Amino acid sequence: xxxxxxxxxxxxxxxxxxxxxxxxxxxxxxxxxxxxxxxxxxxxxxxxxxxxxxxxxxxxxxxxxxxxxxxxxxxxxxxxxxxxxxxxxxxxxxxxxxxxxxxxxxxxxxxxxxxxxxxxxxxxxxxxxxxxxxxxxxxxxxxxxxxxxxxxxxxxxxxxxxxxxxxxxxxxxxxxxxxxxxxxxxxxxxxxxxxxxxxxxxxxxxxxxxxxxxxxxxxxxxxxxxxxxxxxxxxxxxxxxxxxxxxxxxxxxxxxxxxxxxxxxxxx
Amino acid sequence: xxxxxxxxxxxxxxxxxxxxxxxxxxxxxxxxxxxxxxxxxxxxxxxxxxxxxxxxxxxxxxxxxxxxxxxxxxxxxxxxxxxxxxxxxxxxxxxxxxxxxxxxxxxxxxxxxxxxxxxxxxxxxxxxxxxxxxxxxxxxxxxxxxxxxxxxxxxxxxxxxxxxxxxxxxxxxxxxxxxxxxxxxxxxxxxxxxxxxxxxxxxxxxxxxxxxxxxxxxxxxxxxxxxxxxxxxxxxxxxxxxxxxxxxxxxxxxxxxxxxxxxxxxxxxxxxxx
Numbered sequence: 001x002x003x004x005x006x007x008x009x010x011x012x013x014x015x016x017x018x019x020x021x022x023x024x025x026x027x028x029x030x031x032x033x034x035x036x037x038x039x040x041x042x043x044x045x046x047x048x049x050x051x052x053x054x055x056x057x058x059x060x061x062x063x064x065x066x067x068x069x070x071x072x073x074x075x076x077x078x079x080x081x082x083x084x085x086x087x088x089x090x091x092x093x094x095x096x097x098x099x100x101x102x103x104x105x106x107x108x109x110x111x112x113x114x115x116x117x118x119x120x121x122x123x124x125x126x127x128x129x130x131x132x133x134x135x136x137x138x139x140x141x142x143x144x145x146x147x148x149x150x151x152x153x154x155x156x157x158x159x160x161x162x163x164x165x166x167x168x169x170x171x172x173x174x175x176x177x178x179x180x181x182x183x184x185x186x187x188x189x190x191x192x193x194x195x196x197x198x199x200x201x202x203x204x205x206x207x208x209x210x211x212x213x214x215x216x217x218x219x220x221x222x223x224x225x226x227x228x229x230x231x232x233x234x235x236x237x238x239x240x241x242x243x244x245x246x247x248x249x250x251x252x253x254x255x256x257x258x259x260x261x262x263x264x265x266x267x268x
Numbered sequence: 269x270x271x272x273x274x275x276x277x278x279x280x281x282x283x284x285x286x287x288x289x290x291x292x293x294x295x296x297x298x299x300x301x302x303x304x305x306x307x308x309x310x311x312x313x314x315x316x317x318x319x320x321x322x323x324x325x326x327x328x329x330x331x332x333x334x335x336x337x338x339x340x341x342x343x344x345x346x347x348x349x350x351x352x353x354x355x356x357x358x359x360x361x362x363x364x365x366x367x368x369x370x371x372x373x374x375x376x377x378x379x380x381x382x383x384x385x386x387x388x389x390x391x392x393x394x395x396x397x398x399x400x401x402x403x404x405x406x407x408x409x410x411x412x413x414x415x416x417x418x419x420x421x422x423x424x425x426x427x428x429x430x431x432x433x434x435x436x437x438x439x440x441x442x443x444x445x446x447x448x449x450x451x452x453x454x455x456x457x458x459x460x461x462x463x464x465x466x467x468x469x470x471x472x473x474x475x476x477x478x479x480x481x482x483x484x485x486x487x488x489x490x491x492x493x494x495x496x497x498x499x500x501x502x503x504x505x506x507x508x509x510x511x512x513x514x515x516x517x518x519x520x521x522x523x524x525x526x527x528x529x530x531x532x533x534x535x536x537x538x539x540x541x542x
Contacts, residue, residue, distance in 0.1 A: 032372065032373075146391060147391075149381075149382070149385045149394065150385055150390065152374070152378065152382060152385070153382045153385045155372075156372060156374055156379065156382060157363075157382070159335060159363055160361070160363070160382070160383075160434070161385075162334070162335055163333045163334065163335065163356060163359070163361045164356050164357070164383070164385065164386030165354065165356035165386045166385070166386060166390075206373065207371055207373060210373040211373065211375060211416075211417075211418045212373060212374060212375040212378055212416075212418070213373055213374045213375075213378050214378070215373065216373040
């Protein structure tokens with residue numbers, strides 16, 4: 001149990017709690033707009049950025065962020081080229097990201113721990129990382145807090161949003177950039193392969209229990225936190241991989257909710 | 269309404285213009301969907317737009333609300349070119365409802381409230397007044413009891429009322445409806461048209477509606493189209509054909525109508541064209 005009181009574990013817990021707010025929140029907006037796979041795609045491109053950052057000596061999270069933002073714009077461009085097969089753009093960009101990452105990993109293999117990017121290395125969070133994660137959390141909370149109703153309209157009915165004069169393109173760019181931000185900082189916590197789970201599974205759970213948009217926002221954050229805190233504790237005590245434990249716990253929560261869904265929807 | 273094909277009707281020839289369409293053409297992937305359509309909708313007109321599949325009805329509505337850009341020509345809303353138009357809360361738009369995802373976590377009240385979240389209210393929190401407007405719109409459509417239900421739990425007819433309530437929450441001057449009764453049973457369609465007709469006759473609203481329902485269109489807007497353009501037929505009832513009594517509280521006047529309908533008292537039928 002003494003691991004729980006150690007400094008590296010507490011830093012991990014703080015980082016986890018913060019990402020447990022932001023990733024599910026951004027994920028909810030992506031899932032509601034049927035863009036679940038974007039998180040996966042961006043995270044695979046972001047690891048290429050993180051690897052490049054290591055090689056050229058730039059803060060890896062920042063390099064990952066630049067790559068993720070570039071990828072989100074590339075996805076938009078490709079979606080226009082393949083209008084009716086828009087998901088093709090995700091497949092192309094994702095494989096491009098993995099290909100690039102594999103090249104960079106090979107170049108830097110003497111001094112990089114590839115596993116830590118793929119599966120996370122939450123116990124190595126330093127104070128710069130925590131400040132970065134804290135900054136990202138603040139931005140996401142501000143945007144969601146001030147723009148919740150506009151984000152609702154955009155997610156529910158993009159055309160109605162456009163007709164009511166909402167600058168839909170600006171909002172789309174904003175959501176892409178925020179998602180890229182969240183993914184870049186989340187990579188260190190759960191790893192690029194598992195980031196998508198933290199974005200989408202809380203949203204999947206909220207679709208089972210929430211009756212209103214307000215409830216679904218609360219549900220994703222509560223479920224995200226339950227999984228992150230619970231998962232880190234379990235991983236710490238039994239010496240398991242933290243990222244994997246968090247994600248498996250999320251899936252366990254989802255399964256329980258699916259089993260009991262008939263009696264669970266809040267307020268009928 | 270003035271309609272012409274191939275001649276340039278200007279804004280001056282259409283007094284109290286609500287929608288002005290001048291020489292509008294639209295092509296999609298090099299295929300012409302419509303060419304050189306011109307017409308004008310005046311204040312308190314009721315326009316029914318009929319056409320075969322692919323005639324460009326929905327395309328025309330989408331151009332009018334700024335979702336599509338015409339390949340040629342100009343569209344004006346309340347005299348302002350649509351690309352510069354800012355007063356979107358003067359327009360209520362009820363799109364075809366096929367895009368609704370039944371699993372979306374939103375209550376009826378949240379959906380109706382979202383009609384208020386346009387450009388004008390960016391960054392503005394929800395006020396008591398907004399809540400009242402939502403309650404009024406819900407009441408007007410007779411769905412106040414469903415306010416806390418998840419939108420996906422409602423029947424097609426009830427959902428259509430929700431979208432109409434969302435369009436009405438800003439008390440718009442122009443209501444644009446795209447096939448509002450598709451997938452709704454005949455009885456519900458009937459009461460829906462009663463409401464629309466009532467709003468046209470007793471409130472200061474202009475209507476532009478695409479519909480497949482020839483019976484309703486003919487009954488209220490006349491047997492023959494007032495004008496044609498390509499494959500589009502325009503049926504019309506002018507403002508001067510309707511009574512000049514404008515009630516101010518929509519919720520109140522529609523409740524009266526519903527009570528009449530429910531008590532089985534005789535309500536003037538849809539086909540009451542003078």
